[in-house]
Amino acid sequence: MKIKVLLVDDEVDLVNVLAERLTIRDFEVSKAYSGEEALRVLGEIGIDVVILDVMLPGMDGLATLREIKKKIPLVEVIMLTGHGTLETAVEGMKLGAYDFLFKPVESQNLVEKIAKAYRRKSEQEDRIRNAEIDRIMGPVGDLAAGIAHEINNPVAIMVEEAGWIDDLIKDEDFSRPENLDELKRSMQKIRSQGERCKEITQKLLSFARRSDPRIFEVQINTLIEELVTTYRRRLQSGAVTIITDLEPLLPVIKASPSDMQQVILNILNNAVDAIESDKGVIQIRTRIQENWAVIDIADNGQGIPNAQLERIFDPFFTTKPVGKGTGLGLSICYGIVKKLGGDITVESQVGIGTTFHVRLPIAQAGGIKTEH
Ligand SMILES: Nc1ncnc2c1ncn2[C@@H]1O[C@H](COP(=O)(O)OP(=O)(O)OP(=O)(O)O)[C@@H](O)[C@H]1O
Ligand SMILES: [Mg+2]
Structure with a gap:
């Protein structure tokens, strides 16, 4: 840029x-x-x-x-x-x-002053952007972090203890095997529900933290390719096809790679959830639009009704059943992308599908680099 x-x-x-x-x-x-x-x-x-x-x-x-x-x-x-x-x-x-x-x-002086002025402008823009994000997300984020933090430890202990009981049962000589089976089932339930709690608190924490401060130059295409390769393995074979169409000249962006993975992963997870038929297709495309690197993620799933469109980025908004969605996926994406100075938008038609557009500022080229 x-x-x-x-x-x-x-x-x-x-x-x-x-x-x-x-x-x-x-x-x-x-x-x-x-x-x-x-x-x-x-x-x-x-x-x-x-x-x-x-x-x-x-x-x-x-x-x-x-x-x-x-x-x-x-x-x-x-x-x-x-x-x-x-x-x-x-x-x-x-x-x-x-x-x-x-x-x-004098040329050198001119160039230096412009670079400094530009830096001040970028810093001011960052400040305004962060203040806006904090204004919207701050109170919810603080609360979420507090709760997640408090719950994390007791839940971790519960899951550990359940595992320990499981081990003890293995060593005991139980004379009535029907009770043993019931005990094992019950233990398994405690563990899986505990894991679910950990997953939720993890999400709450990443929502509250909002972004990873370790910023690198990220090759979005490579990141997508790696992510899709592992993701395909996780998918049950046949139900969903993921196609990529990546712009070979896409410049690097400055971001935290793990944050970027999270953004794409959350959108992919939603796309998979939205696909009900066995002819599901998810298309991930990258392209350059002016000074933006754009990632489009399209699915042919159930689509989002108009009335819900403006709420999907809200923290805790979910249409998924209890135990399935926490409604934090997209608000995490929103926080990460906005903090990078980017933008995330959605287009959707019920019964046809949904496309998310993630726009990220292309990293500054040439001799003058900004300090973030
Ligand atoms: N690709 C999509 N197709 C249809 N609906 C979607 C899509 N992506 C998001 N949504 C809708 O937006 C809601 C919010 O999504 P979000 O990812 O924030 O939460 P979630 O998926 O419900 O839960 P979580 O991601 O925390 O497990 C979803 O419940 C769903 O109704
Ligand atoms: Mg989600």
Whole structure:
């Protein structure tokens, strides 16, 4: 993903020279020759950093800066100034400009300042995103974590003890074998129900934790291939077919591999659950869409009624019978994907099938890397 820069100056030659230098350094450059034009461009395309001349014909630099900050507060602006207009540039900083640059502009300085401004923008976006996730998920997440934590230990002990009784029974000499069978059945039940509790608390914890902080460059295609290979083995043969169609040029994304596995696995599990016939097909596709790596997971299962569509990402929303679904799978996916700056959406038609789209930001290419 390239950093998008908008150059705003009425000196056409200067704009061209700077544009050339920045393009070579792998920036995506747009040009504007007046404040009005800059605002128009900003309205049309997503810009990360604006290089804004203080002296502009018509709407001047400061007025343009005010408008930019009003319209798109997260865009970072670097003021371009000569020594005569330094005071104005300082004034600009008070109005929210990130920094200023003296003319004639020195390339290295320009590139460094843009990179720093971009980093600040990304950090601010992360903060806003996390605050939003915390606002929605925080209270439920804290509660879930608390409960899961408290229940985990006693349940683990119960399961252990049940296993121990099982072992003891094996060594005892029981004279009435019908009671022995009943005891064994009962023990088995305690163990399997205990395992189910552990599974639920595990899910609650991963929901509350929401994401793994260990971020790597992840090759989504490889991850999908590995996951599907093991998943196919787990499926009962014949009932469900999984097809993959992976974009060979898909760039890496930055994420925790185990989190990404969880996202795909939860969606796959739901797809398998939704398939009732013996002609079930799940198609996993990857593709590039602008700056996103997109994973589409489609099934030809029962579909989701419209009334339920907007609730499926809610924690604890499930249509599955007690003992089968906890309703946490998709809310875990949602938390993970949103935290990465991505997006997860769904399309569904009852009786036809469901497609989930997971969009993830492609990792920054070129010399300038963001620090997360
Ligand atoms: N591919 C799908 N087809 C049809 N319905 C789906 C699909 N994916 C999700 N759903 C619906 O969304 C609900 C919520 O899904 P989610 O994964 O969050 O919870 P769950 O599968 O019920 O339980 P859990 O994943 O915690 O075991 C499901 O109960 C189901 O009704
Ligand atoms: Mg699920």
